[in-house]
Amino acid sequence: QAVLPTWPPSPLALIPKRDWDQSVSDIPVISSPIPLLKVKPPRCLLCLGSAPIWAQDWHLLDEDTMEEDSSQDAELQGLMEDAIYTTMRFSRPLRSCDPHDMDIAGDTVRVLAAYGLDDTPKLDRERTFVKSIFLLQIVHPDELEVPEDTIIHDLELTNFLIPEDDTTYACTFLPLPIVSQKHHIYKFEPKLVEHNETMVHHILVYACGNASVLPTGVDDCYGANPSFSLCSQVIVGWAVGGTSYQFPDDVGISIGMPLDPQWIRLEIHYSNFRNLAGIYDSSGIRVYYTARLRKYDMGVLQLGFFTFPIHFLPPGAESYMSYGLCKTEKFEEINGAPVPDIQVYGYLLHTHLTGRALKAVQYRNGTQLRTICKDDFYDFNLQETRDLPHRVEIKPGDELLVECHYQTLDRDSMTFGGPSTTNEMCLIFLFYYPRNNISSCMGYPDIISVAHELGEDAMDPMDAVMALNNIDWTPENIKMAEKACKEAQQTVIIKTIDEFVENTTGWIQDITPTPRGVCLESIGGKVEPLDKIPAGFRSAPAALRGSGMIPPQHFSLASLLFAQGALYWLLATLQAGI
Structure with missing residues (x-):
């Protein structure tokens, strides 16, 4: 018997066996139930000579215990192994509505894989691998x-x-x-x-x-x-x-x-x-x-928190948010010519080691319009340019806000914005057309007012930054600092390709999460507009199209287990022993 994943990219996936190169201890810990596709009797999907292969949709209850899902939402479509690769083809709805299955969305996914030497499905640390994957760019x-x-x-x-x-x-x-x-x-x-x-x-x-x-x-x-x-x-x-x-x-x-x-x-x-x-x-x-x-x-617009030491992260924070504002109302003035509406088609997210999530949000006339891009499970070791599923239009006058989520539990001193990997950044690069002369639009808060809110005297920005080292960073002070930075007036710096700089000011607005509809069906899943692949989106190459099975060659692994790696519970269990 073998165990396969229930969360492939839509519609198909091919995963090379030797391309799993990240240690389990490298992943940040996040939470969800664990879906599995367990290859087991009673029905034969593929037969390798006289040896049958069966597949079922299972989930993991704890480190050793699995049970069959009441809703069978994953379908094994083919399996093959040679001297180098074990290749599986399988499918599952992006949103299966099964509480044991995670939704497949536009975030980085940690995929956990393990194999064993007998027919007992289990997590063997010596045979467990992890890889971060963006499933929707197939x-x-x-x-x-x-x-x-x-x-x-x-x-x-x-x-x-x-x-x-x-x-x-x-x-x-x-x-x-x-x-x-x-x-x-x-x-x-x-x-x-x-x-x-x-x-x-x-x-x-x-x-x-x-x-x-x-x-x-x-x-x-x-x-x-x-x-x-x-x-x-x-x-x-x-x-x-x-x-x-x-x-x-x-x-x-x-x-x-x-x-x-x-x-x-x-x-x-x-x-x-x-x-x-x-x-x-x-x-x-x-x-x-x-x-x-x-x-x-095309052009690239850089957004986020202006990278210098006014950007600070307290030590020992379970969660800490930073914000960088962009106001486009001066784009035409600084561009030196009318600026057509910007059509965004791709993006690149960037923080350093304490970054856990990023998003860019668009406002028009004071109202939140949409989340342009996000990654709730950001991985420093997987920074890549990604396509948007729909092109997003930005009009002159819109405001763009970047939110970066950090965790500094492993740090006992302040982290400041800066170029070193041990410093931090909060940046999103938007790929768009038609090109204009604006190169970046980034913000930062009034650090003097932030210091005053934290009970520190400061006459200038340098005093304010230095005063942050005097604070006893309790959970209450950490939240107070986050609130003070969010509510402080932001200076917005706009720069052109010719190094012309224009400043303006603004205020951070609240971000309203985009709710998902109630999942009412399980078998086959529920498709919402945000799940649909629009016309013109990059389709799978011809070699991956169709629903035909891959003719298997041989299958020597006695047990192969895949699970969603984005799991607080499971990875906390694994990391505790590493």
């Missing part, structure tokens, strides 16, 4: 169409000696491809040197305004030479856990036109926590471009 960019005239261009450092410091931000300025007519960059991917992957935290490519006077060489991005922090309009980015990303068929990054950027700033963040010496690196970003033009020129 098509990898490598499976999409590639234009025949594609040209590849690498933006990279060359033999850069990584310092022995914990954190290094290395920057250099490089030309974009020189073309005689307009082209579109339609895809990018990280270019990582083998064995250095664990040291590269993120890679960002910033477009430079054509009036910029740029330095040469490689230097600290945010060090003594301020020239190396020029150019702040992100055009592509990669972070830990991400892979390649191909833009939708109607958008691309324009190059070759008079107003297009000609140079970029390449920023690579290295985390050398083991302080290794003599390590050279030539990482970067590989871009793919074509003369086959798309309909729209």
